[in-house]
Structure formats: C-alpha cells, structure tokens
Amino acid sequence: MSRPPFAPFTADDVATVSAQLGRPARDVVGIAARCVCGAPTVVATAPRLADGTPFPTLYYMCHPGATAAISALEATQVMNEYTALLADDADLRSRYAAAHASFLADRAVLGEVPEIAGISSGGMPERVKCLHALAAHSLAAGPGVNPIGDLALARADWSPSRCVCIDYTETTPDA
C-alpha cells in the first residue's frame, strides 16, 4: 500500500498496468498497491491529465482478478446492504466521511484541481456507488481508512496476499 508521495515506479510497471487495463495507462503518478508478487493492483493517476482533463479517481483498481472479484460482489445486493449500513450506523457514516477527507488530502499532495474540489471517488462521502473505487482506496491506504472498501475486500474472493496473476506481457497492447 502506498499514498502520495509515491515511490518511484518503472516503465515495466506502466506496461503491466496497460496490459491489465487493455489500454495505454496515462498520467500514472504511482503504483498505490501491489500483489504479493509485485504486480500492480491499484494505479494512481494525476488529478489533472496531461490533456488538461480533471481526473478525480486518484486510486484505480487495475488488477483483473481484483476487478472481477469486486464486480461479482457488485452483482449481488451488497451495495444496497452497505448503503443501509451507512444509514443505520452513525459511527460508520463518520468513518466514511473521514475516508473521503483522507482521499482528498492524498490527492491534494499531487496538486489542487479546482474543478474536482471536494469530489472524491466511489460515492464518498455519503453514497456507495462503486466498490472498485472504494476497495482500491482501501488497498492503497491500508486497513482502517475506508470502512466500506475494507468490507468489500474482506468479502471479495480475491486478496493481494494470494497471487492469481497471469503473464501480462503476453497480452500487452500496442501502446
């Protein structure tokens, strides 16, 4: 897990992320989380892309195994369940709001972008819109920061501590 300022990363890391996503990874500023084997699981992207576009999603889940496992969760009623949990649990709401603030503080390290001020990711601070984004935040920040992301990871049939990576180089797109 890693938060800004990120450790240096390599061209191989970016090539792996591109292969994982099936498109060229752009404006990468760090690898925010990795599989136990070292392969990226969460890529960090600049808050303003090179073409000027504001980009709120600092932490993006790029690992196909993780993405599939979270998609499987989203296909169940789990987002409704977490939304109900938030409605019922003031402490959880407070921790989710703190996760939102923590996400924005991380991104601010990389620069202020007025167009996305106060906008984080995944539905924070009040809604549960994308478990991929919330779980990616949890993978980057570590346990105890994003309570909904933590719940999703705990339930997902995937873990960064058990490698299910494929040889991404065999599927590297022309970039």
Ligand SMILES: [Zn+2]
């Ligand atoms: Zn792996």
